Amino acid sequence: xxxxxxxxxxxxxxxxxxxxxxxxxxxxxxxxxxxxxxxxxxxxxxxxxxxxxxxxxxxxxxxxxxxxxxxxxxxxxxxxxxxxxxxxxxxxxxxxxxxxxxxxxxxxxxxxxxxxxxxxxxxxxxxxxxxxxxxxxxxxxxxxxxxxxxxxxxxxxxxxxxxxxx
Amino acid sequence: xxxxxxxxxxxxxxxxxxxxxxxxxxxxxxxxxxxxxxxxxxxxxxxxxxxxxxxxxxxxxxxxxxxxxxxxxxxxxxxxxxxxxxxxxxxxxxxxxxxxxxxxxxxxxxxxxxxxxxxxxxxxxxxxxxxxxxxxxxxxxxxxxxxxxxxxxxxxxxxxxxxxxxxxxxxxxxxxx
Amino acid sequence: xxxxxxxxxxxxxxxxxxxxxxxxxxxxxxxxxxxxxxxxxxxxxxxxxxxxxxxxxxxxxxxxxxxxxxxxxxxxxxxxxxxxxxxxxxxxxxxxxxxxxxxxxxxxxxxxxxxxxxxxxxxxxxxxxxxxxxxxxxxxxxxxxxxxxxxxxxxxxxxxxxxxxxxxxxxxxxxxxxxxxxxxxxxxxxxxxxxxxxxxxxxxxxxxxxxxxxxxxxxxxxxxxxxxxxxxxxxxxxxxxxxxxxxxxxxxxxxxxxxxxxxxxxxxxxxxxxxxxxxxxxxxxxxxxxxxxxxxxxxxxxxxxxxxxxxxxxxxxxxxxxxxxxxxxxxxxxxxxxxxxxxxxxxxxxxxxxxxxxxxx
Numbered sequence: 001x002x003x004x005x006x007x008x009x010x011x012x013x014x015x016x017x018x019x020x021x022x023x024x025x026x027x028x029x030x031x032x033x034x035x036x037x038x039x040x041x042x043x044x045x046x047x048x049x050x051x052x053x054x055x056x057x058x059x060x061x062x063x064x065x066x067x068x069x070x071x072x073x074x075x076x077x078x079x080x081x082x083x084x085x086x087x088x089x090x091x092x093x094x095x096x097x098x099x100x101x102x103x104x105x106x107x108x109x110x111x112x113x114x115x116x117x118x119x120x121x122x123x124x125x126x127x128x129x130x131x132x133x134x135x136x137x138x139x140x141x142x143x144x145x146x147x148x149x150x151x152x153x154x155x156x157x158x159x160x161x162x163x164x165x166x
Numbered sequence: 167x168x169x170x171x172x173x174x175x176x177x178x179x180x181x182x183x184x185x186x187x188x189x190x191x192x193x194x195x196x197x198x199x200x201x202x203x204x205x206x207x208x209x210x211x212x213x214x215x216x217x218x219x220x221x222x223x224x225x226x227x228x229x230x231x232x233x234x235x236x237x238x239x240x241x242x243x244x245x246x247x248x249x250x251x252x253x254x255x256x257x258x259x260x261x262x263x264x265x266x267x268x269x270x271x272x273x274x275x276x277x278x279x280x281x282x283x284x285x286x287x288x289x290x291x292x293x294x295x296x297x298x299x300x301x302x303x304x305x306x307x308x309x310x311x312x313x314x315x316x317x318x319x320x321x322x323x324x325x326x327x328x329x330x331x332x333x334x335x336x337x338x339x340x341x342x343x
Numbered sequence: 344x345x346x347x348x349x350x351x352x353x354x355x356x357x358x359x360x361x362x363x364x365x366x367x368x369x370x371x372x373x374x375x376x377x378x379x380x381x382x383x384x385x386x387x388x389x390x391x392x393x394x395x396x397x398x399x400x401x402x403x404x405x406x407x408x409x410x411x412x413x414x415x416x417x418x419x420x421x422x423x424x425x426x427x428x429x430x431x432x433x434x435x436x437x438x439x440x441x442x443x444x445x446x447x448x449x450x451x452x453x454x455x456x457x458x459x460x461x462x463x464x465x466x467x468x469x470x471x472x473x474x475x476x477x478x479x480x481x482x483x484x485x486x487x488x489x490x491x492x493x494x495x496x497x498x499x500x501x502x503x504x505x506x507x508x509x510x511x512x513x514x515x516x517x518x519x520x521x522x523x524x525x526x527x528x529x530x531x532x533x534x535x536x537x538x539x540x541x542x543x544x545x546x547x548x549x550x551x552x553x554x555x556x557x558x559x560x561x562x563x564x565x566x567x568x569x570x571x572x573x574x575x576x577x578x579x580x581x582x583x584x585x586x587x588x589x590x591x592x593x594x595x596x597x598x599x600x601x602x603x604x605x606x607x608x609x610x611x612x613x614x615x616x617x618x619x620x621x622x623x624x625x626x627x628x629x630x631x632x633x634x635x636x637x638x639x640x641x642x643x644x645x646x647x648x649x650x651x652x653x654x655x656x657x658x659x660x661x662x663x664x665x666x667x668x669x670x671x672x673x674x675x676x677x678x679x680x681x682x683x684x685x686x687x688x689x690x691x692x693x694x695x696x697x698x699x700x701x702x703x704x
Contacts, residue, residue, distance in 0.1 A: 038572065039638060064553030067666040069651055084638060084651070084666075088550050088564050095572035097638055120553030123673055131387075146380035146703055147291070148255040156290050156388055163388070165288045210358050212382055212700045213407040216488055219454060220477075223470030250700075256360055256381045259353055285401060288392060289385040309400075310407070310488060 012037050015096070018060070025059070026052055041082075041099040046111060049102055053083075053117050062087050062098065065114075068124035070132040074159045078103040079132060081111065083121070104134070113139040131157040193331070200244070200270065201324045202232035207243045207263060212250025214277035214310040226313040231320055240266045245323070246300075247316075251279035253291045261299050272327070274304045274319050281305050345369060351688070353381045358455050359699035363676070363692070367685060375680045375688075377673055379703050386704040387664060394658045395421055395630040400491045405667060406701040407489050408451055409444035411437065412643035414493040419574060419639040420652040421495040424632035427624060433497035434575045435617040439510075440483065440492055441575075442606040442613075446517075447476050448644035449599045452696055453528070456596065459689040460537060465528050472520055475513045482506055495630050497623025507614045514607040521600060529597060538592040542679040542691030545590060552674045556646025557602070558695055561587045561594040568642040579616070582609050592694035599696075602644075631658060645669055645696050669702035 015035045022042060023030060029048035034041040044052045056062040066084040073080060083100040087093050104111055113136035115122050125136045126145045133155040136142060144151065154161055210218060221228045222235050233245075240263055252260055264271070275296050278284035283294040296302065303326060306319045345368070352362035360381035366374040386405065390398050402417050403410035415437070422429065429437075450469040457465025477487050483502050484490040492499050528534055544554070549562040559566055567584045569577045585601035587594035632654045640649040646668025653662040672695050680691055 063550050066553065066647075066649060066671070067651070067664070069662075069664045071653060071662045082651070084649070088559075088566055094566060097640075099638065118553075119551055120671075120674060123670065144380075146383040148253075148380070153290075156385065161290075161388075163288060163290055165290065165294070207354075209354055211360060212384075213404050213489070215358065216408055216451065219451065219470060220474070220487075222466075223454075223474070224467055225471060225474050251382065251384055253381070253383060255383065256353065259360075259381070263354055285404065286384045286389060289389050291383055291385045312487060 015040055018096075018098075022055075022060075026055060038095050039097055039099070041101060043101045043103075046102045046104050049100070050112055050114070050117075052100060053114050056085060056098070056100065057117055060087075060098070061090055061093075063089055063118075064120045065118045065124070066097070068121055068128050070128040070134055070157070072106070072132060072157060072159050073103075074106065076103075077106045079106050079109050079134060081128065081134065083114070085118075109134040110137060111135075112137050113142075115139055131155055133158070197328050197330070201327050204231075204233050204245045204272075204320070204323070205243045206233060206235070207240055207246045207267070208235065209246065209260070209263065210249055211252065211256070212279065214249040214279075217310045217313050217316065218247070218249050218276075221313040221316050226317065228317065228320065231317075231324070233320060241268060243267055244270070245272045245274060247274045247276050248280040248296045248300075249276050251284065251286055252293045252296050252299075254293065255291075257293055257299055260296070264300055270327075272303045272323055273300050274306065274323060275302045276306050276316065276319065277311060278307050278309045281307050284309060346373070349685075350378075352378075358693075361697070361699040361702075363688075365685065365688070370684050370686075372680055372683050372685060372688065375677050377676050379673065379699065381703070382700045383703040387662075390663045391659055391661070395495065395632070395660070396628070398660070398663070399494065400489065402665065403489050403491060404700075405665070405704055406448075406643065406645070406669075406698055408448040408698075409441075409644045410489050410491075411440040411444045411493055412641060413648055415441065415574065415641035415643075416639040416648055416650040417652075418493050418495045419641070420637050420650045421630065421632055423637045423639060424635050424652070424654055425495070425630075427496055427626075429497050430621045430623070431576070431618055432501075432620040433622040435613050436483075436498045436502055436622060437493055438575050438577065438580070439502070439610055439613050439617075440480065440490070440498070442609045443476055443480050445606045445644045446603050447473055447480070449603050450476075452599055452644075452693075453524070453596075456690070456693055457528070459693045460534060462528065462531070462534065465524075468520075468524070472517060475516065479506065479510055479513060482509065494623060496626050497621070499623070501622050510610055510614055514611060518604070518607060521604065525600065529593075529600065535593065537687065537690050538596065538694070539589075540591055541683060541687055542592045542694060543590045544675055544679050548678055549590070549675075552678065554646070554672050554675050555668045556642075556644075556672065556696070557595050557598040558646070558672050558675060560585065561598050562590040563588045568640055568647050572640070574641060576613075580609050580612050592691050595694040595696075631656070643668060645698065645701070646671065665704060667701040667704065669696075669698045670704075672697060673702055 019033045019035055019040055029044050032043040062085045066086055069082045071080045080103045085098050113125055125139055128134050129142055130144050130147050275281050280296040283292055286292040304319045304323050306315055347367045349365045350362055351365055353360040362378040364376040364378055403413055406413050450473040454466045454469040481487055484492045544562050546563045549559055565584055565586045582605045585598050634654055634656045636653040638651050640647050649666040651664040655661040
């Protein structure tokens with residue numbers, strides 16, 4: 001990431017081309033696309049996450065996922081999940097990071113797991129499960145990863161988690 | 167003339183002489199053996215462990231004082247140096263390690279995290295100091311402390327052992343759940 | 344056929360608390376299940392209660408060996424949101440500290456590798472040679488490890504005059520030492536027998552599992568953030584990325600040696616080309632990014648480290664996620680240990696350079 005991002009009024013060409021490609025193919029499933037130099041963020045509807053993931057893998061040649069992050073928005077009563085993806089095989093796209101984001105409800109956070117499409121998400125989804133309480137359906141082993149075995153409080157990264165030591 | 171009163175004084179004096187001649191040198195020899203052969207348990211918890219690696223190296227050679235990095239079983243070790251943060255998943259295991267060590271055993275809390283929780287004092291998963299589950303002999307704070315401070319902790323521990331009795335029972339607190 | 348489940352760890356004569364649940368058939372490994380979490384300190388939650396300057400020493404601690412490399416994406420994220428431009432001399436000093444950290448961290452890797460393989464000379468020599476570079480870092484920043492030297496807007500202070508000469512001495516001395524390391528360790532027949540052909544990670548698996556760092560480069564993929572997405576002044580410096588096609592433990596160790604050579608060359612170039620000028624911006628303590636989000640990455644000694652920062656305009660971050668290379672390489676442990684004997688597990692495991700504190704955060 002360059003340290004001096006100039007404020008561009010015109011979005012960069014390569015990213016715009018890829019974003020247009022995505023918009024054309026996944027018309028109704030996309031809510032919003034943000035373009036910055038070397039970063040694209042695609043917001044999709046939660047029902048179409050598997051379709052978008054398959055499109056990314058087969059047509060855009062995204063071969064691995066860097067991380068799965070979960071963010072708690074208690075004011076909107078939603079949890080946002082972001083998959084940051086990248087590609088190793090194509091050298092001219094190696095500095096591009098495409099983020100796939102969607103929001104699910106906070107009371108019943110459920111979403112299909114993407115481990116069959118991208119095996120690199122296995123441990124990240126487990127961590128998001130124990131830290132935020134999101135259930136990934138179809139995950140081969142959805143258990144605690146970092147927290148102690150006898151953890152009995154609500155998931156710690158939620159904003160209403162009361163830290164007992166503060 | 168040996169009668170009741172003088173024989174008491176005689177045995178009292180004999181007891182003193184025996185104590186000076188046998189018990190004190192015995193204590194001196196046993197403590198001398200303990201001081202110069204403290205073997206630590208290999209418990210490299212977190213960031214402070216890089217300073218333990220530096221201390222075992224040629225520049226701050228800790229082997230001069232007999233502290234060999236003997237990677238044997240815990241039943242052969244005398245001192246447990248807590249190098250880093252102890253969290254709730256690891257706490258029962260640290261207690262198990264401490265229980266396996268034979269008496270006399272000593273604990274050095276090295277680094278701010280094992281003394282009081284350190285940088286992570288307000289974390290949901292970190293113990294506020296390792297002295298909630300173990301009796302600690304020497305506290306050494308710093309983040310991380312320099313290797314010379316580990317040598318100072320070792321010398322303080324040696325002075326403490328030199329002044330102690332041969333058989334000393336330690337008070338062990340209950341494990342925190 | 345006798346099946347046995349053995350727990351290796353969490354206390355083991357190696358580095359860090361990390362348990363492996365090993366399923367054995369006699370002496371042959373059937374499956375290895377990693378069990379992390381023994382050093383989980385809740386970094387991401389704790390960072391939400393600290394302001395942006397207090398988070399600087401906090402985010403060094405996961406991998407305190409290469410503290411400056413860990414901080415690079417954090418300061419870049421804050422500068423990206425605040426639209427700051429760092430002075431060029433500050434960027435050169437950042438690169439010098441980062442490459443010093445890389446050498447220090449790689450030498451510790453070899454020291455612990457020596458312990459795992461049973462080669463005690465290989466423990467003593469790297470620990471001693473590290474001290475030369477730690478002295479250099481101490482001259483620049485005042486601390487042996489955990490410098491807190493990088494700030495949003497530059498570095499903390501300027502480097503003294505004597506660093507240039509001392510660094511050239513240290514690099515010249517160490518270049519000769521690297522040849523001796525290759526003789527006693529890399530070309531040692533015992534180590535070759537224990538590491539060549541063991542713990543192979545194929546190219547397809549490396550891409551599929553998304554591993555990073557020397558593990559990725561040893562499997563034939565030439566990927567390094569310093570070349571793919573140059574940050575600081577890496578695009579002005581001349582260096583190469585070592586790549587190997589074998590994918591076994593020996594190749595991963597060899598890549599560490601070559602990277603140390605490249606780091607020394609970078610340090611010498613940076614000290615020669617460094618311009619004069621200020622080293623930091625005068626922010627007057629006001630570090631408060633406007634609302635927004637950003638994703639930044641850098642190349643640390645174990646691989647690519649990334650930060651995902653979401654700010655809502657307050658004094659503390661709203662959400663700060665740190666993706667460390669050891670966590671991404673965790674997935675490779677079960678793959679590379681299938682079919683090995685139990686006695687071959689330690690060298691194969693350590694060749695991934697897994698640092699438990701960094702993975703657990």
